[in-house]
Amino acid sequence: MSCNEARAARAAERAAMVDQQLRRRGVRDPRVLAAMEDVPRECFVSAELQGAAYGDHALSIGEGQTISQPYMVARACELAQLGAREHALEVGGGSGYQAAILGKLCASVVSIELIESLAVRARDALRGLGIANVEMIAGDGTRGHREHAPYDAIVVAAGAPTVPEALIEQLAPGGRLVIPLGEDALQTLTVFRKSEHGLERRAYDGCVYVPLRGAGGWADRFN
Numbered sequence: 001m002s003c004n005e006a007r008a009a010r011a012a013e014r015a016a017m018v019d020q021q022l023r024r025r026g027v028r029d030p031r032v033l034a035a036m037e038d039v040p041r042e043c044f045v046s047a048e049l050q051g052a053a054y055g056d057h058a059l060s061i062g063e064g065q066t067i068s069q070p071y072m073v074a075r076a077c078e079l080a081q082l083g084a085r086e087h088a089l090e091v092g093g094g095s096g097y098q099a100a101i102l103g104k105l106c107a108s109v110v111s112i113e114l115i116e117s118l119a120v121r122a123r124d125a126l127r128g129l130g131i132a133n134v135e136m137i138a139g140d141g142t143r144g145h146r147e148h149a150p151y152d153a154i155v156v157a158a159g160a161p162t163v164p165e166a167l168i169e170q171l172a173p174g175g176r177l178v179i180p181l182g183e184d185a186l187q188t189l190t191v192f193r194k195s196e197h198g199l200e201r202r203a204y205d206g207c208v209y210v211p212l213r214g215a216g217g218w219a220d221r222f223n
């Protein structure tokens with residue numbers, strides 16, 4: 001049985017995760033909650049970890065990387081405030097799970113993953129679930145992706161020392177950039193909004209993401 005065919009078997013676990021880890025912690029956006037209840041997280045991890053898919057934590061996806069904790073995915077997607085007709089960029093595609101959630105919230109998503117083998121696996125997982133509005137690209141996301149810019153929202157799924165300039169440039173007017181900013185071991189989920197008055201900045205949850213690498217990230221420090 002494919003992961004997609006088996007997804008009904010974990011519907012109760014998915015609903016409990018949404019209730020206990022998201023609603024109870026203050027995630028309110030009904031579209032985000034519905035997307036989190038719809039997308040099977042177990043289809044984005046290896047077979048051995050599927051039983052742990054709804055735990056309140058990140059899980060290994062190989063190559064030293066992780067699929068983010070469900071709460072952080074929901075929180076970042078909520079802060080992106082995506083409308084159904086909007087266009088989003090994700091930096092740090094990893095397993096493809098957050099890209100799938102973003103795909104439920106807006107019209108189209110470009111996701112960039114630095115590690116090619118992860119991008120290939122993420123693409124397979126998305127295809128297996130019939131998610132067709134997410135394009136997973138291998139490359140350095142700190143440069144953004146000019147071809148499909150500008151973006152109404154950009155969500156960075158790795159911890160950055162500073163904001164990569166290209167991402168600000170590729171934000172549409174009114175666009176939101178959600179990015180964990182700070183040290184390699186502790187960051188603050190931060191939202192930048194591009195308005196006619198310039199960039200507004202607000203800090204939200206403390207968080208721990210894997211480091212953003214590449215030209216606009218921690219460069220080679222973690223390679």
Ligand code: SAH
Nearest residue numbers: 065067092094095098114140141157213214
């Ligand atoms: N959103 C992912 C989370 C993956 S963890 C998910 O839902 O599974 C963050 C990912 O960012 C890792 O896979 C890592 O390889 C990737 N990454 C780190 N630096 C990057 C960069 N400069 N460009 C693109 N991806 C990057």
